[in-house]
Amino acid sequence: MTSTTDLAHLDAEALRALAARLMAEMQVKQTLIDKLTHEMAVLKRIKFAASSEAYTGEQQRLLFETLDTDIEALTAEIEQLAPAKPADDQNEKRQPRRAALPASLPRKDVHHEPHATTCHCGCQLQRIGEDVAEKLDYQPGVFTVERHVRGKWVCRQCETLVQAPVPPQIIDKGIPTAALLAQVLVAKYLDHLPLYRQSGIYGRSGFAIPDTTLAQWVGVCGVRLQPLVDALIEHLLAESVLHADETPVAMLKPGLGKTHRAYLWSYCSTSINTMKAVVFDFAESRAGRHAGEFLGNWRGTLVCDDFAGYKALFREGIVEAGCMAHARRKFHELYANHKSQIAEEALKLFGVLYDVERQVQGLDIKARQMLRHKLGKPAADTLHAWLLAQRQRVPEGSATARAIHYSLERWGALTRYLEDGAVPIDNNWVENQIRPIALGRKNWLFAGSLRAGQRAAAVMSLLHSARLNGHDAHAYMKDVLERLPTLPASRIDELLPHRWTPA
Known part of the structure; x- marks a missing residue:
């Protein structure tokens, strides 16, 4: 945002150019808001249309779960694009009053107090009260309530009121802690549990969370996590x-x-x-x-x-x-189904290539390439010569001929790994x-x-990358959701799975 002080030194031409640029940016944002608003209207029409009765009970629950999640994600995206409204805006949507969390759930107090209790005038502040916000937390099988207690401190002399700020959350003014949100995301995208099944599980744990509420949480989390996914893609493409x-x-x-x-x-x-x-x-x-x-x-x-x-x-x-495993698989199918002697001989020759790969495991790129050139290339040349010889002997159009043709036609791509120590032998990984x-x-x-598929792909990218790096998926996602609201964009790389370290 350009301040009034910054504008003071600009001449008329520069001011016109600045105004034109700001108008263009606003028009782009408004166009995107209109597009998202239209998409939301379509989703709401689908949700409440009579045609939804054509689905079975389970299909309908899964459909509504997706629609609720998409609608909440669209709402979050529109809020990010729209200009911020003043706190006293009369048109601000009145939030529905949320039912109190059950008194039977265990509670844990988390205190937030000012760093200093001395007023700027020099007097000692006195505590006159507190604000309490309750958030629903979850450890596998057990719900608890975190009571966030923010003490109010006042200076009797100058009547200054001091209170610790509300800690930023992924879901503003929401009741779930980062741990509960992480549990929902991990269960849905790593354990493949639809939200309606999770709702039943939570009900048995002492607090039933409606499907629609879970869907809203997932929708917002998907939007908030997208910058981290974008950063992961950037690192991957490097x-x-x-x-x-x-x-x-x-x-x-x-x-x-x-x-x-x-x-x-x-x-x-x-x-x-x-x-x-x-x-x-x-x-x-x-x-x-x-x-x-x-x-x-x-x-x-x-x-x-x-x-x-x-x-x-x-x-x-x-x-x-190319993928050497795909070429080998053609002969393996021949041997498994027909006990072909030619296929058996081919598998032995492919086996020599994979024996070399087991030897180069753990070596650096240069050493791997040298050993491949010394041992792998002669083995590949032997296999290539054998394939050429067998092609002359087997009938055209037979399954064996097709398996041989597959390898010979792609031989350059299949043996690319012999030229570069950074390239693997197959696509099995x-x-x-x-x-x-x-x-x-x-x-x-x-x-x-x-939209639901793209959101699932984004969250699964983070969770499966965390798994690849040996992290506990729940611990990783919990920490990300706790730190992401306050982490500057310049430091978002710290939360990438291959760079993340537990606190």
Whole structure:
């Protein structure tokens, strides 16, 4: 914000230019607010439309959970974009009075007092009262209440009132502590428990939290965590070698009452790299443009399978590294299903390549490349010569011929790892990171909307990256939610999973 003092030295031309720039910024913000407001109206119409009766009970609960979360996220985004209103604004929405937390729950006092109890006039302040705000906390299986007590101190001489400020929270004026919010996020996005199931679990623990309330919390947290996810993506795209893979996820089409196939794309650093991170990106289709949009101007080596969607990236300068495990898998299927002798011999030759990889584990990039050149390249040359010889002997169009053709056609990409010690032999690392999504599909059945899928991808990126770095996911998310409201944007990197250290 430009102050009046800053404007004093500007001439008329500069003031006009400044006014034009501010008007342009305001117009962009208003356009985005209008877009989000329209999106919110559409979601509310879907939620209360009669067509929602077409869903089964469980489908309807999952749909409403997603809609409530999306609406709350939109509200938080609009509040961030809209200009701040004065505290005494008569048009400010009156907050509904919240029911008191049950007296039966254990309570723990957290005191907030001024750093000094001496007034600026020199007199000793006297405590005249306090404000108490109760927040609902949760440790697995047990609810407690934190009573945040803020003492009021007054100077009798000059009638100055001093009180510790309200600690910033992820959800302003909300009742959940960071620990409870972390529990909800971890349960939903790591343990794959829909919010209505969590509501039942919390009810058995002594305090039933409505699905709609949980959805509102998740929506706000998704918005607040997005800058940290953006920083994680920036760090990931600074790496020279990345894995990529994609897996289908059903996405609900609310207006149609059915689902269609969307995709969760996964990008991660290699197991060789000291920086461990995985980022999920939710998209409505498997079109290669989604990978292009995520990677942007990144130009490095991409380890992936032979999916055609990546081919455009390689034409634009990204280096392709194939997955040796995919090539091996073709022969493994032949041997497992038909006991093929050719497949058995191929598996032995592939095994030599993987024996070399076990030897280079733990070596630095230069030493790994030297040993690969000494041992791996001769083994790869032997396999290549064998494939060429077998291709002349097997019938065209047979399963064996197709397996051989797959490897020979992609030989340059499959052996890229022999030229660079930073490149892994296969894409198994990212496939292992995306495997937990299969469990999630069985629990949440579908993504309720594109926004819900993108929010899930963002939160899962943080939680799974924390897991990759050996952190306790709940402890990590709790600390992030506690520190994020007060941490300057310049220090947000401290909360990234690969840089975070427990307090």
